[in-house]
Amino acid sequence: MDEGGLLGGKFLFKKLPDGLLDKTRVRCTICKAEFKYHRSSSSLAYHLRAKHPTESTSTGPRQSTLQEYGACGRITKNVREKVTNSLVVWIAKNCRPVSIVEDDGLREVIRAASGDECYNLPSRGTIVSRLHTLYGDQRAQQSSKLVQVRNDKVTTLGTDSARNMVAAARLLPFEHMPCMAHILQRTVTVSLNDSAFERALAKCRKIVGHFKHSPANAQELKAQQAAHGHQTEPLVQDVPTRWNSTLEMIKRIQRNKFGLTTILTQQNSKVTMLTDQELDRLQKLEELLEPCRYVTELLGGERYVSCSMVLPALCHLFRIMEPSDDDPVYVLRFKKIFTTDLAQRRDSSNLTWLKIATALDPRFKDLKCLSKDERREVWASVHDLLMSETDAHQPSAQTTEEPSPKKSKMSICLLGSPDSDTEEEEDAIDCCLNLYKAEPKIDIGECPLQWWLKREGAHARLAPIARKYLSTPATTVPCERLFSLSGHIIQKKRASLSSDNVNRIVCLSNWLSAKKD
Incomplete structure (x- = not known):
């Protein structure tokens, strides 16, 4: 209630000639009518509702009933x-x-x-x-x-290249598929450790630590980024177990080199900025590592076929790493170490499985990533697979109810030798392969499994083999993501979680996310 007023100032006490207020009489500020006041505003509210309905809604809050x-x-x-x-x-x-x-x-x-x-x-x-x-x-x-899944669908076992995992895979009745992303990143690590880039990378790590461990320095970096019109972003420290972190560290230092130079010069810090020569080396290293990042992320996808992409992707890397006359000595050394190490690791992987998967992918069935001799060997392997599948589905002699009548010598001479059936089967398999080879290639963005599903009637014998090989994942990256998720769940504030609850949370997170996708 305002001083000298009632109902939100709609009524004012009457003012006496001596300046005092008469608390027994009030006057309406709208129509100037006077009323007696005896500590109750009910009659005043009735006046507002009857004479001034538009003003009565703002008379103040009303206590709600129990039902309301x-x-x-x-x-x-x-x-x-x-x-x-x-x-x-x-x-x-x-x-x-x-x-x-x-x-x-x-x-x-x-x-x-x-x-x-x-x-x-x-x-x-x-x-x-x-x-x-x-x-x-x-x-x-x-x-x-x-x-609802057939038991024979489990054909391969994917692991990293650790010796204990490789030894365990030998004891299981499955084909072993090493994680190609692990192989590639291991090659990158080996190449960096034995290269001329290590000194420049060490200076990068000191610069990143100087700004990450000091909030004041980090704030100065943000100010410099804003002054140069760059995106505000923190520096990244490379970690050996975090893939592509070295590349991201180099990129961010290159993008913020002017701001970093200004800050380090003003501070007169013991941490020095990279020289122009070292920055040029890092630029060369960025050009070398960027294709590796692309291939790692390509092979680590979960929603598309990746097994048949391994050999074309590695062939692309080998082409990029070919020495050039314009390459500096330190670049030539990096390329040599990289190609030598990657070739050894590739040869120790399950190449036969990868080659067949590439051949049965309508995107890469021309096998341009292989030599001509290797192509002939791959198609011969596919031919043998078709032959073995045919033999496996033929009924054995023990299952026949009546023995077939013996052929006379005359019928054998006239109809041909027993090998004629085998020759017919060979011709049928060759016809099947030629029919598939004559199919046009599909775009890189299309799904090969969907292609085989739509053409299963035309390639009935080859389609089951194609599904078997193309469904094999090229990497264990999805499993690694689940391991990382477990590490994020089990923290200091959640150290009392039981193993059963952790298992439930990880499984539910994966199942519910997949259901949404």
Whole structure:
């Protein structure tokens, strides 16, 4: 209530000649009518509603009735269930801690979004119980899908190149497929350790540490980036186990070289900026490492066929790493070490499987990444696969109910030798391969598995073999991502998580993300 006024200033106490206020009489500020006042504004509010209805809505807040309070802004039971289930899915998919339901900020956000000022988050016990139920449902769905899969679909085992993993793979009845991304990154590491770039890289690491370990220096870098019109970004420190981190470190230093030079010069720091010669070397190294990054990311995809891409991708790298007359000595040394090491690692991988997969991919079936002699060997291997598949599906002599009648010598002479059946089968297989070779190539962005699915009728004998080889992943990068996810979950504040709960969270995060995609 304003001093000397009632109902938001719509009524004022009458002012006496001596300047004092008469608290027994009030005057309407709209129509100037006077009324008696006895500590109750009911009659005054009635006057506003009757004479001034447009002004009566702003007379101030009114206490809600019990029925109005229960019906206004309260979410229903069904909506509450949806909110709880959405919280469970969010916690599982994004690996959030269950204790987040005790966060006052989250509660206020949901209250503001729902309009229910009395909403309370579900308890931790409710969320844990729902997580277990969700895990059971999702696991049952995944199990039902696995039941429908034939047992013979498991053909290869992918691992990194660690000696213990390679030794374990020999004991299992599967083809071993080394992770090509691991192989490539190992080659990059070996080449960098034995190259003339190491001194420049060491200076880069000191510069990055100088700015990452000091908030003041980092703030100065942001100011310099803004002054030069560059994007505000922190420097990146390379880590041996983090792929392509050396390349990203070089890129960011190259983009911010003017700002870094200005700051280090003003500070008169012991950390010195790279010289022009060293910057030129890093530029050469960036040109060498960029194709490796592209190939690593290409082979590490999860949503497309990658096994048949290995040999064309490696062939592309070998072409880039070919020595040139214009290359400096340190570049020639890097290329020599890189090609020698990568060739050795490639030869020790499952080349036969990779070659057949490349041949059965309608994108690369011309096999330009191989020599002519290797091409003939690959098609001979595919021919043998077709022959072995044909022999495996033929009924054995023991399954026949009646023995076939013996042929007379005259019929053998007239109809041909027993090898004629084999010759006919050879001709049929050659016809099958020639029909596939005559098919036009498809675009690099198309899916070869979809191509085989649409043409399974025309290539009935070759399609099952193609699916078997093309479905093999080229890398174990998806597994590595799951390992990294586990490391993000198990932290200092979540050290008491049981192994079962960690398993549930990792599985649910993967299953729910795949379901959305």
